Amino acid sequence: MSSKFIDNPLNCPVTRTMSIIGGKWKPIILNCIGDRTIRFGKLNQIIPSISNKVLAGELKEMEHYGLVHRIEFTEMPPRVEYSLTNDGKSLLPLLHELANWGNTHTAKKIIKEFA
Template sequence: MYERKIPILNCGLDLVAEILYGKWKIRLLYFINEGYKRPSELQRRIPEASHRVLFMQLKELEEHGLVTKVIYPEVPPRVEYGLTELAQSLMPVLQQLGQWGDAHQDQLLQQIMKRYEQPS
């Protein structure tokens, strides 16, 4: 039977990596911060991600205290996500990372593309 290993969290970077590890989590936080709150809106903003994966990552963000989920008692039920105070305090850091990526875009793309080039 599979047992999940408890991660070794020695420093703040380990904690951040544990919380934000996931291909779409940073983008989900960014889009929720931009005002896209419903699952269908988030799916439209990240069409390359499957519905299942987005749902799982939203659930993990909720479990880690970065996202709140509100289910409205309507027919059909309406769900909206919002950022917690903790996640809002993270947004300036993520925006700085985005600016760094923009400033070094050419170099970063060049390094990423090397990975996909076929050896001669």
């Protein structure tokens, strides 16, 4: 990595990726959607520790990015279904690699000691 990438941090490809999928919840949400279509409430159910405010915000941001597709059914009570766009799906192998390293002995040892 040469320094030209870092003068403006967004010229660095690693930083670009992290600024798009970084943060506490985005990679988890993307991974949870995966290849399926899933309702807001279901996402909230399988990620119980996220607040619906944050879930809604992250989904909206990723929808703006074009990673997430949102379909709203005009019913009452409302129904909204989320899925990944092709761009979003292009992240799944990377997320899988993140998960692989997280299952490493190294990662588990670090977490056990410092969490």
